[in-house]
Amino acid sequence: MSKRCFLIEASNQEATEGQIMTVVQSSASHPLYGDIVTIVGKNRVNDNPVIISAYSKDSCHLEAERPGIVVMPNSVEEVQKIVRLCSSTKTPIMPAGGRNGICGACLPRVTNAVMLDMINMNGIVNLDEDVMTITVEAGMRWAELIHRLDDKGYKLGFRGPYGGNAATVAGSVSINSMGYAASRFGPAPEGVVSLEVVLPNGEIVRTGSGWNPEAQIFTRYSSFADLTGIFLGDHGTLGVKTKVTFKIYPKAEFSTYIDLGYKNLKDATAAFLEIQKRGLTEELNCLLARESADTYFPGLLDSHPEINATIHCVIMETDKQLAERKVQIIRDIGLDLKGKDLGNFAAQIHWAEKFNEVQPMYNNGFWLNTCHLRPISRIPELMDRMRAIFKKYSLEKNGIKWIADALAVDRAYAAAWVTIFAPTKDKMELAEKAWNEMLDAAMETGGCPYWSGLLWEKRALEKVNDTFIQLYRTIKKSIDP
Ligand SMILES: Cc1cc2nc3c(=O)[nH]c(=O)nc-3n(C[C@H](O)[C@H](O)[C@H](O)COP(=O)(O)OP(=O)(O)OC[C@H]3O[C@@H](n4cnc5c(N)ncnc54)[C@H](O)[C@@H]3O)c2cc1C
Structure with a gap:
């Protein structure tokens, strides 16, 4: 191993327990409660309705099923054991990062699911200066990673979504996030060299040059098909990411x-x-x-x-x-x-x-967003449609503010977000009507969402053809029979 490749800190947190969930006592009524306690102890698992309620939404208003139980693993081994337990009992499992998503992606669609809160796994595993990569645990938040790299004289390419104080690296690469520095470096998944993923059978796969135990993690593409790409943007459906390796660059002064x-x-x-x-x-x-x-x-x-x-x-x-x-x-x-x-x-x-920067905009009310990708040349067409919708629903007269922004990504396209803010609950119905038309308009004018989740999945699934969706199902079934 290269001299300049060093372990910055231990990758599992067994010495310090990390965040715990003991603020209220567990109800201990979930069928897997006892088995999970055997794996992680009592402090990092909870099925009390108070805790479940706190985990029943991400950062938007959309609602799905509530998780049945929440567990905070501290190590890859714990993740493996929980995944195996869920697999053997056919219990659905849902990985969650910062729950900063604004499309409901980390929420379960079926009852009694086990939610894995990954934020305790937030260490830097390895900074490899020879090959200019950094490997971090899945629950590392963007803001912290950027500051820690800056201290070492490096920067990431993509620097995180605008919600990067709370969003985690694995959450963002699982959901194709757009954000800071996408103009030069493209979306979140573009910066990824390799992933460590716990598969639904509990086995671990290391993608990129990680398939060779003798090799440093230095390239995404070698010898085989790009397995990293299968897990990027999968919304946590194909496995639990436990480590992410990113490209790094010299800090630009x-x-x-x-x-x-x-x-x-x-x-x-x-x-x-x-x-x-x-x-x-x-x-x-x-x-x-x-x-x-x-x-x-x-x-x-x-x-x-x-x-x-x-x-x-x-x-x-x-x-x-x-x-x-x-x-x-x-x-x-x-x-x-x-x-x-x-x-x-x-x-x-x-x-x-x-x-x-964008957090204070919550002062304007509930966010109803339409974040999606589109060719830059088709932005004016989008805004014509949006303005017609604002007018139709008299949004301004009703005190419903809006913002329209485009963030350039990779050569010629942009992440466009036209967001309206419902100031009070009584304006929500009107705002939602307008918003649903705005979502349709975004797709009808050539837009493609970057996230899926409750926000977009119905509209996206209406457009995909059978061959596309069958291929997707085949991949899912073969990984998670
Ligand atoms: C103020 C604000 C600004 C925002 N700005 C942006 C923006 O500019 N661009 C943007 O893209 N988004 C933005 N968002 C949304 C959010 O920041 C991003 O979607 C972010 O990437 C979510 O990361 P997370 O860790 O919170 O993921 P979560 O919301 O917890 O999860 C997202 C998805 O990733 C999956 N997942 C999480 N962890 C794992 C894991 N370890 N293994 C496998 N799957 C996993 C989940 O199952 C889910 O499907 C913003 C949100 C807010 C509140």
């Missing part, structure tokens, strides 16, 4: 920023696409309406009454001149395409605030 303003969305979108195509930015956002810019960055457009859409660019390089040159090129492209230089305040705030 030099950042430049620019904000550009446009009179209309069509011009803004053309510039947004042109900048993204060139691969110049670490992070690239387009606020699709003046109202959104006012919500995110109050005051930004006060002295620019003609501006109706904005673009915010973050450039990060290890070389100062390169960072400066890139921002000049972007400025030239932006101005050539009818843009106005708005300075760099908003882009800087956006990058500096990171995971704290």
Whole structure:
């Protein structure tokens, strides 16, 4: 093994118990309660309705079945034992990370399921500087990983969803998350080199170069088909991820920023696409309406009454001149395409605030989101449909605010999120009607969701053809008979 490949900390937490669930006593009524206590002890398993209630939702309003019992494993061995127990008793099992999802993906669809809360498995297992990878346990949260890597002089590619204070790495790669630095590095799964997964029979598979016990974990593609890809975006249906290995990069010390303003969305979108195509930015956002810019960055457009859409660019390089040159090129492209230089305040705030930026928007009420992917060129079409829906349901008159944002991803597409906020419960029915039409409109105008879950699965399943779904079922059945 290379000298520069070292264990940072023990990967299982048997010495310290990690988080426990003893705030209320278990009811001990779930059929597997006693067996699970034998595996993890009494402190990390609970089936009291109070605990179950706390675990019955993720970060959105959608509801499914409640878990029957919740358990917090501290090690791969515990996960294996629980999975084997569930398999032998045919009890459904549901892995959960930060439960920060906003599509209900981590909620069971059947009664009595065992929910695995993975957040105690949150150690850094190995930083391998020779091959520029880091291996972490499944329950590591993005914010912590970013800070710990920064201390060592490195950065990740994709840096986590906007909810990355709570979201875990395994949750995000299981659900195709989009977020910070997707402009340069693509979605969450793109950064993954290898996974350790506990299969439904309790056996462990190590993907990427991990199939060779003599090899470092340095590549995703070698000798065989890409098994890593089977588990990415699987929403936890094909196994429990226990470790994730990511690519890392040298920390970039030099950042430049620019904000550009446009009179209309069509011009803004053309510039947004042109900048993204060139691969110049670490992070690239387009606020699709003046109202959104006012919500995110109050005051930004006060002295620019003609501006109706904005673009915010973050450039990060290890070389100062390169960072400066890139921002000049972007400025030239932006101005050539009818843009106005708005300075760099908003882009800087956006990058500096990171995971704290969108949380305050909960003050506007319940979120009803439509997060999905689409070609950048088809953003104006989406907004035309959305505005017609806002008008049809008189959202503004009813105090229902909205925000429309697009986050550039990999060359020419974007994660678009048009979210409405129901301020009070009595506005929820109206908001939900509008929202359902918005979800249809997103797909009818060529959008593809990145998550599935309660939010999208019905709509997505209506579109897939038999061959596609049969292949999916065959894979599931062969892994989980
Ligand atoms: C304020 C806010 C902002 C957000 N911004 C974004 C954003 O910009 N982009 C974005 O994509 N999302 C965003 N989200 C949603 C959320 O942050 C992401 O979906 C995130 O990736 C969820 O991670 P999690 O650990 O909470 O996963 P969970 O919600 O716990 O689970 C998600 C899925 O992963 C599966 N899973 C979890 N752990 C494992 C495991 N160990 N093995 C196998 N399967 C597992 C679950 O079964 C479930 O299907 C936001 C949410 C909030 C509240």
